[in-house]
Amino acid sequence: MSSRKPHLFVVTFAAGMLLVAGVLLRGTAQTLPPANQGSPSSSDESTEARIARAMSAGPADVAKSARIVDTDAQGNTVILREGNNGFTCMPGNLKVIGEPPMCVDAPSLQWFADAKAHKAKPTNTIPGITYMLAGATQRSDSDPHDMTSTPIDVGPHWMIMWPFDPKTTGLPTTHRPTGAYIMWAGSPYAHLHVMGRP
DSSP, X not given: OOTTHHHHHHXXXXXXXXXXXXXXXXXXXXXXXXXXXXXXXXXXXOHHHHHHHHHTTSOHHHHTTSEEEEEOTTSOEEEXXXXXXXXXXXXXXXXXXXXXXXXXXXXXXXXXXXXXXXXXXXXXXXXEEEEETTOEEESOSSOTTOOSSOOEEEOSEEEEESOOOHHHHOOOOSOOSSSEEEETTTSTTOEEEEESOO
């Protein structure tokens, strides 16, 4: 299977949602990638262990050719392995709520940078794809800036980062263990959150 197929599946899914719902999709994820975070992975982990954890976040055909990056103790991006398919995978920091392993494409990286900078809305011009197939933790389904609520464990999922209006789709806006819902509905960073593997 080509490394492009999971991405094409998502784009096809997104196109179908546009036709059915008659809206533009918009998305986000629970966390900011390590390139934009200040929490490095554990310094006592080997590079191989961090690469393996980063790759666990994406479909195998995406992760095998993705660039792998992490963050050092000073908050600088460190390239653990180069890639060639347009995706970047990150090991995250399992000791920090909201910093799971993830694999993202370039529009998703832009989306996360905008969220980190508290911009009024995301500026990516095409839909982004984010995979969190190793699961995640988060603070809130409704507030992208919540730093205090009790953590929520989330199973494997993937997201589309693009404008998405829950009022026109009929999708729920609260966490569920299966199916799709809109996370952070009502905020400029609302996004389509799909539980399970693509």
